[in-house]
Amino acid sequence: MVMSSLDVQNPGMPDLQFVLFVSALCTADLTTINVSPELRQTIFDRCWALLHTEAPPTNPQERVLDLRGGTELTLDACASTIRSLLLDANIATLAWDHPVSEARMNSTPEALPLVDRLGRLYPDHPTVVDPPGYPPHDSNPKQ
Helix, strand or coil, X not given: CCCEEXXXXXXXXXXXXXXXXXXHHHHCCCCCXXXXXXXXXXXXXXXXXXXXXXXXXXXHHHCCCCHHHCCHHHHHHHHHHHHHHHHHCCCCEEEECCCCCCCCCCCCCCCHHHHHHHHHHCCCCCCCCCCCCCCCCCCCCCC
């Protein structure tokens, strides 16, 4: 299995995608990632606090960030919070080992036109998450 990685400062994706992707990594049940469970929880909880007044959910299935009600300022704050917490922990590149899983649900009928348009806009397999040559051969993610 090939390790996946993401440069924290230059992820090669828009901030919205970066925030959603990192928050998904933080809440995923990954066994091999170079971010401690405590830091993963802190990242999610701090981003949650930027969007909500109530405490973050404790049920793992409910730990999902919904940025639709946020603003550009909220998105910037989430991205800055994630980068700051990771850099404070000396993590410049996220690295994890997990096979890509099949979608568990079909898209809603309302989303199908968007999914189709995105498929035509980006027909090739994306390389922004796993650019060629990453991770470096000497990387050693820990749990």
